[in-house]
Amino acid sequence: xxxxxxxxxxxxxxxTGGAPPDDGGSSEAEVPIPLLEPRDGIPPVxxxxxxxxxxxxxxxxxxxxxxxxxxxxxxxxxxxxxxxVQLRREGAGSALIDPVACPDLSGLGEALAGVEWVLHAATQxxxxxxxxxxxxxxxxxxxxxxxxxxxxxxxxxAMVEGVLGFVxxxxxxxxxxxxxxxxxxxxxxxxxxxELLVDLRDALEKELDRQGKLEWARQEFDAIASAPAPEPxxxxxxxTSGMHKVRRRRQMAVVRELWQAxxxxxxxxxxSPGKVLGDAAIVEAALALPTNVQALAAxxxxxxxxGRRQLEQWxxxxxxxxxxxxxxxxxxGQPVTGPPPPRAWAEKxxxxxxxxxxxxxxxxxxxxxxxxxxxxxxxxxxxRRVCWEPPAEVNAESVAAALAGYGARPWQVEQVTPxxxxxxxxxxxxxxx
Numbered sequence: 435x436x437x438x439x440x441x442x443x444x445x446x447x448x449x450t451g452g453a454p455p456d457d458g459g460s461s462e463a464e465v466p467i468p469l470l471e472p473r474d475g476i477p478p479v480x481x482x483x484x485x486x487x488x489x490x491x492x493x494x495x496x497x498x499x500x501x502x503x504x505x506x507x508x509x510x511x512x513x514x515x516x517x518x519v520q521l522r523r524e525g526a527g528s529a530l531i532d533p534v535a536c537p538d539l540s541g542l543g544e545a546l547a548g549v550e551w552v553l554h555a556a557t558q559x560x561x562x563x564x565x566x567x568x569x570x571x572x573x574x575x576x577x578x579x580x581x582x583x584x585x586x587x588x589x590x591x592a593m594v595e596g597v598l599g600f601v602x603x604x605x606x607x608x609x610x611x612x613x614x615x616x617x618x619x620x621x622x623x624x625x626x627x628x629e630l631l632v633d634l635r636d637a638l639e640k641e642l643d644r645q646g647k648l649e650w651a652r653q654e655f656d657a658i659a660s661a662p663a664p665e666p667x668x669x670x671x672x673x674t675s676g677m678h679k680v681r682r683r684r685q686m687a688v689v690r691e692l693w694q695a696x697x698x699x700x701x702x703x704x705x706s707p708g709k710v711l712g713d714a715a716i717v718e719a720a721l722a723l724p725t726n727v728q729a730l731a732a733x734x735x736x737x738x739x740x741g742r743r744q745l746e747q748w749x750x751x752x753x754x755x756x757x758x759x760x761x762x763x764x765x766x767g768q769p770v771t772g773p774p775p776p777r778a779w780a781e782k783x784x785x786x787x788x789x790x791x792x793x794x795x796x797x798x799x800x801x802x803x804x805x806x807x808x809x810x811x812x813x814x815x816x817x818r819r820v821c822w823e824p825p826a827e828v829n830a831e832s833v834a835a836a837l838a839g840y841g842a843r844p845w846q847v848e849q850v851t852p853x854x855x856x857x858x859x860x861x862x863x864x865x866x867x
Contacts, residue, residue: 469600472625481535494545496526501631504559505611516562517611522628540567579638584805650845675713683763687755688720695751773822789821792857816840
């Protein structure tokens, strides 16, 4: 049994709230302290090259990890660009940078090369930071650390409260950060988001070390930092909400044409696509196949305060889809490069289905023992792929190689291989006769 398994198995060390496992300290719950103001006050927003140069120099001269956060305008603007970047580092204090006024922050990124960046839910912020030239070589993800350590709630507010005993303001997370000038309460909220991030990192590092999981976390952080930028999604229109209702290829073509027309408008106006035309309206039009503007206007999502010109624009998209020859209509579903959906396994390959059931149960039991979510122990897709097409000869070496080939980190391979072996050996072709 590993150190982490021994720690996790000791139920006296677990808590049910947002706090870390109790290591024997006081059992009395302390009242969380509201964090109302940054310790150094709200820093000015950096919006010119001269001020940015001063910030770069200050942060380059600072010490220790740097806390980094970014605010986007999801639901308001097109895309996921950053509209505010917040940083804090020992010796440099906090900084708020306007990436609209200062769109190239590669100089800051270079000044922090080799420094550990502390982010919360790093994969959410890294794409927009990459766009402005900020790419970490080392990082510590406090949200992922919380998952690995077994915290039941891993939002930043819950973690800061449970681990450090402070309450962060929650009121401005979903505001339109493209607003200029940014209101003072929003700036206060933004500065507080990085105020205690390094303190949280230090506490979580100690907890992970206590549980024997620190090396696991480091491998996860390295994997995030070294991951390439994701490829553009193929056929993004297929992710239209309510798409499951659309069955016929001609109707799918209507969804595609409307989605693409909406995307052009949203991109041109720099506005969230959902504010141009809702997904529900797109699906409604695809199912109804309206013959003219009047019929379109009668559908939900089109008639209310929509001008004639807009209606004609959407009807033109519908007409284009209706005029397509059959061979240009989209095919149902998407090309499958991996295993089929698990619901089809029992019919296609009952032996593989039995392997998957056994493997899922084994992974679930191990995740519970280690006090972490199953998907952080090993991705469900990796389990499916190994179960659908296991190695020709199932043994520890071949299974470990297969897991590593699908991107599992060394710690995951070490933990999961022993529990997958019985599952992969539990069903043989002769057992299905």
